[in-house]
Amino acid sequence: MELFDFLLTTALTQRGLVRWSHHRGLKQELYLRKNSTKTRSPRPILLLNIGQLLTLSSVSGNPGPRRGVELGELEIIEDAAVLCVGGKIVSVGTTHEALSDPWIKKNRKRLMEIDCAGKVVLPGFVDSHTHPAFISPRLVDFEKRSAGATYEEIAEAGGGIRSSVENVRAATKSELAAKILAALQQMTTQGTTTVEAKSGYGLSVGSELKSLEAIQLAAAQWPGTVVPTLLGAHVVPSEFKNQSQKYVEVICEQMIPQVSKRKLARFVDVFCDRGAFSEEDCLRLFAAAKRNGFQVRAHVSQLARTALANLLAMNPVSLDHVDHVDEADISQLAQSSTIATLVPGANYFLGIKYPPARRLIDAGVAVALATDFNPGSSPTASMPFVLSLACTQMKMSPAETISAATINAACALRLEQTKGSIEPGKDADMAIFNVRDYREIPYWTAANHCALVIAGGAMIPSHAPPFGAYRIALL
Ligand SMILES: [Zn+2]
Numbered sequence: 001m002e003l004f005d006f007l008l009t010t011a012l013t014q015r016g017l018v019r020w021s022h023h024r025g026l027k028q029e030l031y032l033r034k035n036s037t038k039t040r041s042p043r044p045i046l047l048l049n050i051g052q053l054l055t056l057s058s059v060s061g062n063p064g065p066r067r068g069v070e071l072g073e074l075e076i077i078e079d080a081a082v083l084c085v086g087g088k089i090v091s092v093g094t095t096h097e098a099l100s101d102p103w104i105k106k107n108r109k110r111l112m113e114i115d116c117a118g119k120v121v122l123p124g125f126v127d128s129h130t131h132p133a134f135i136s137p138r139l140v141d142f143e144k145r146s147a148g149a150t151y152e153e154i155a156e157a158g159g160g161i162r163s164s165v166e167n168v169r170a171a172t173k174s175e176l177a178a179k180i181l182a183a184l185q186q187m188t189t190q191g192t193t194t195v196e197a198k199s200g201y202g203l204s205v206g207s208e209l210k211s212l213e214a215i216q217l218a219a220a221q222w223p224g225t226v227v228p229t230l231l232g233a234h235v236v237p238s239e240f241k242n243q244s245q246k247y248v249e250v251i252c253e254q255m256i257p258q259v260s261k262r263k264l265a266r267f268v269d270v271f272c273d274r275g276a277f278s279e280e281d282c283l284r285l286f287a288a289a290k291r292n293g294f295q296v297r298a299h300v301s302q303l304a305r306t307a308l309a310n311l312l313a314m315n316p317v318s319l320d321h322v323d324h325v326d327e328a329d330i331s332q333l334a335q336s337s338t339i340a341t342l343v344p345g346a347n348y349f350l351g352i353k354y355p356p357a358r359r360l361i362d363a364g365v366a367v368a369l370a371t372d373f374n375p376g377s378s379p380t381a382s383m384p385f386v387l388s389l390a391c392t393q394m395k396m397s398p399a400e401t402i403s404a405a406t407i408n409a410a411c412a413l414r415l416e417q418t419k420g421s422i423e424p425g426k427d428a429d430m431a432i433f434n435v436r437d438y439r440e441i442p443y444w445t446a447a448n449h450c451a452l453v454i455a456g457g458a459m460i461p462s463h464a465p466p467f468g469a470y471r472i473a474l475l
Contacts, residue, residue, distance in 0.1 A: 043470075044085040045428070045457060046104070046111045048095050051118035051436055053080035055092060056407045056421035065339055065366035065411040072399040074438070082121070083111075084428035087457035092422055112459075114452070115473040120438050122402060123422050124193025124224070124429035124455060125383040126409035129320050129341050129370035131231070132183040132218075133176060133211040134201050135167040138375045151350055151377065152275055152303065161201065161235045164375055168201040168211065176214035177221075183373060184222045186381040188460055191431030191450040193224040194410070194419050196370075198269055200231030205254050208232045212264035223455040224429070227413050229267040229297070230259045233277050233285050248281050252288035260292035266413075267317065268294040274304040279311065286314045295414065301325050302346070312336045318368065318412040323347065323355045330356075334364040339412040342404075343372035344389040345380045357394035368412045369404040384450070387442040398439040428457035432474060 055075045062070070081098035083091040091098070098104055104111075141159040145151075154160050168176065180197065187195055197219075199211035212228055219226035232251040240247035259265050268289035272282040276299075286296045295317050300306035302321035308329045311319065319333070320341040333340055340360055347354045360367050369386050372378040380386070387401040396404070410420030418427045433441055434451040441449070451474050453460045 043110065043112045044083065045114060045454065046098065047082045047114045047116055047121060047430075048098060049118060050080040050082070050095070050116045050121045051078065052120045052438055053077040053082065053092070053422065054120065054122035054402060054438055055423060056123055056403060057423050063416055065408045066403045067364045067366050068361065071361060071367070071403045071408070072397055074399050074402055076438075080121070082422060082430070084454070084457045087428055089422055089424055089426050089428050091424060109470055111470070113471040115471070116432055117474050118436060119451060119474060120433045120435050120441070121422070121430055122433070122438065123406040123420055124431050124453060125191050125405050126194040126413065126415070126419055127187060127192045127370050127373070127383055128196045128318065128368055128409040128412040129343055129372050130195055131198050131200055131372070131374035132180045133168065133197065133199050133215060134164045134375045135171050135176065135179055136164070136375065137379060138163060141376060145350070155275065160376055162238060164201040165203050165237060169204065169207045173210050173214050173217065176211060177217035180214055180218035181221050183381055184218060184224065184226070187373070188222075188224060188453050188455070189450060190382045190384055190448055191433065191453060192383050193429035193431070193453060193455040194227070194413070194415065195224065196227045196229055196413055198229040198231040200234035203232065203234065203237035205250065205258060208255055209258060209262070209264065212259060216264065223458050223460055225419070225427070225455070227267070227415070228265045229269050230255065230265040230294075231269040231271070232256075233270040233281070235271065235276050244277070244281070248277070248284060251285060256288050256292050256294070260294065265294065267297050269297045269299065271299040272306050272311065273299060273302050279307055283310060283314065286311070286316070290314070301329070305329075308332055312338060317414060320370070321346070321355065322360070323353060325356065330360055330363045330365060333360070339366045339368050339408060341368040341370050341409070341412055342390070342394070343370050343378060344393055345378040345386050346372045348389055348393070349378050354393045357390065357396050361396070361400065366408055366411065367404050368408040369401060370409060382448070384441050384448065385446055388445045391442045398442050401442055402438060428454055430454045434474070
């Protein structure tokens with residue numbers, strides 16, 4: 001711990017912490033980021049004059065995913081302030097409360113003060129479904145699709161996921177890491193601070209391990225949080241054509257145990273859909289993952305309906321896409337703790353039917369939103385664009401899209417204790433948007449109004465203030 005942080009921490013703790021916290025229910029404690037190799041904030045940060053602070057704190061005290069009407073409750077504070085110390089949020093309240101605090105008055109010049117000038121501040125987006133471990137865009141597929149070919153016709157003609165495999169296998173780990181880091185940086189510019197990153201374009205033990213190592217390398221260079229997922233079961237690679245069971249065996253007996261031993265992933269994912277892996281394969285892969293200490297998630301019902309009952313019995317953390325669900329699936333999802341992650345960027349890009357978000361939400365399913373960033377079906381790193389699609393194409397309200405992209409997405413990664421809301425004790429991950437009303441975030445379609453991002457209490461380097469500065473104004 002740096003000397004000033006230590007002194008400040010001691011001072012805050014001895015004084016019973018800052019008293020103006022608006023938060024109800026949580027004990028105000030000061031947490032310090034331990035053993036972090038990431039860039040630390042040079043000094044504590046005080047955000048002032050926030051026009052709308054979207055805290056996402058739960059009205060009912062529910063720490064889990066928001067369902068039904070609760071999905072639209074953002075708990076907004078106007079003319080707000082937030083104090084962050086040691087990478088954590090310490091206090092939340094109004095600017096007046098912050099400036100009246102004697103300790104803040106005394107130490108104000110030692111804080112990095114950000115005048116938000118009436119802008120909107122919300123928790124950094126949690127993008128809980130991405131595939132950044134690839135080398136090239138798939139422009140031939142894009143052109144063919146524009147000419148009318150379907151996803152499956154493109155795959156049958158040698159395009160699709162398999163066409164990304166060759167150059168991932170040929171790439172070095174550092175080449176791949178550079179591509180992943182570039183994607184993460186693009187995500188940050190649009191307000192994302194936590195990203196789930198899947199492998200899945202290697203499709204051999206060596207190349208999947210290399211992809212996960214590349215994700216780890218990129219994550220170490222990025223100020224946000226990366227959650228790695230093994231997606232060896234993306235499709236069956238060409239060398240196992242007509243022998244899919246042999247490939248499933250390789251994943252269960254070699255890939256999963258090696259990834260577990262080297263602690264390279266937190267989740268195991270399976271593409272369980274027509275043309276990929278069957279329900280039976282998926283259950284076998286889930287069982288192998290659980291034996292090796294992983295939690296599981298799956299891509300389902302994107303191209304055709306996947307029966308969900310048996311998969312849900314394995315308690316997956318999330319089931320993603322869910323475009324072709326029926327009423328029975330919806331009611332089973334609503335009764336489960338599994339998050340349904342919708343990725344409308346893929347529906348938009350492929351020009352296919354959107355998932356029934358309204359029916360899912362109204363039935364009580366816990367819904368999250370993610371980009372599904374990938375080279376074949378969703379080459380967008382923009383969470384604001386996804387929110388926009390969710391409002392216009394799936395009839396979610398702007399408030400629902402914010403909850404789905406923050407607290408519910410954090411639940412989809414089992415990170416709800418540290419991410420997804422602005423409350424004392426949580427990680428200081430925030431996005432400041434240059435708008436006056438949060439509804440403008442999905443409203444200004446395909447625009448980027450993100451003015452500043454704070455991850456783990458540190459300003460993202462492109463926004464770092466000049467050396468020695470203690471105050472910046474976001475005019
Ligand atoms: Zn995906």
